[in-house]
Amino acid sequence: MNYQTSHTSQAFPELLKNWRKKSRFSQLDLALEAGLSQRHVSFLETGRSKPSRYSIQQLGQAMNLPASEVDILMLTAGFAARTSNRNWSEATRTAVNASINHILESHNPYPAVAVDRIWNLQKANSAAGVFFQMLGHDGDPNMLRALLKPGKVRKSLNNWDGKVQSLMRLFELEVARRPNDHEAFELLQELNNLPGASEARNLTTKEDSPPLLTMQFKLGQDDITLFSMITTVGLSNDATIEDIRMETFFPADESTEQWFQQNIALHL
Known part of the structure; x- marks a missing residue:
């Protein structure tokens, strides 16, 4: 993501005030959480005081903002964003990449x-x-679009309508956390406009939602049911690192486990 081009048109005071209200903080509560005075927070919101990098970082942490949104606060205040691959040491880059590769492989x-x-x-x-090759994945780099757009992957996904509702709801929540991420908002609009997406989202069911969201695929005569876990880097002030997510898929039943042992393990 290019945080320079995702810069909001809002000035810092307005942006801070909007985030405080969205986070449901009073000025006093935010000041206490950030270790600042209420008067200072008030002056920041009216523009009577200029923020420091430290105060922006404290405010962002207090409101639990994504690192990318803290970077935008920095930019609107006239500072450089904290996120930059140039700030990564070779040791950090190597450690992060090695950890990702270890989890995946x-x-x-x-x-x-x-x-x-x-x-x-x-x-x-x-x-x-x-x-993915067996599912007929066409190489689309976006995993949400690959699952939801018309094609072989979507055709192989059982109960596609229900999955659209669940996946889109999750993505909408993520987009809501990043109101200045124009790329994410544009993707959300694109997904909403996919054939059948709006109809599927408006479907109602009398059945209770299952406790675990599973992905159920049909490959030939085989039914494959998976659930997933998502892993992130624990603590980071860099949006590039914070945004990395490892999704690991697990068999949800014994027949799926046997299928992977018989059909995937032999190809590795």
């Missing part, structure tokens, strides 16, 4: 992928490559 023969904040594929383990 250790998960074979089950699929595992690393994606960014809008689910663009960054890395995949060997099992994922084989499995």
Whole structure:
């Protein structure tokens, strides 16, 4: 993501005030949480005081903002964004990449992928490559679009309507956390405009939602049911690192486990 081009047109005082209200903080509560005085927060929101990098970082942490949104606060205040690959030491880059590779490859023969904040594929383990090929994945780098757009992958996904509702709801929540991420908003609009998406989202069901969201695929005569876990870097002030997500898929039943042992493990 290019945070320079995703810069909001709002001035810092207005942006801070909007985030405070969205986070449901009073000026006093935010000041206490950020370790600042209420008067200082008030002056920042009216423009009577100029923020420091430290105060912006404290405010962002207090409101639990994504690192990318803290960077935008920095930019609107006239500072450089904290996120920059140039700030990564070689040791940090090596450690992060090694950790991602370890998680992905250790998960074979089950699929595992690393994606960014809008689910663009960054890395995949060997099992994922084989499995996606068997599903008929056309190489679309965005995993949400690959699942939801018309094509072989969508056709193989059982109960597609229900999955659209769940996946879009999750993505909408993520986009809501990043109101200045224009790329994410544009993807959300694109997904909403996919054939059948709006109809599927408006479907109602009397059935209770299952406790676990599973992905159920049909490959030939075989039914494959997977659930996933998502891993992120624990603490980071860099949006590039914070946005990395590793999604590991697990068999949800014994027949799926046997299918992967028989059909994927042999190809690795």
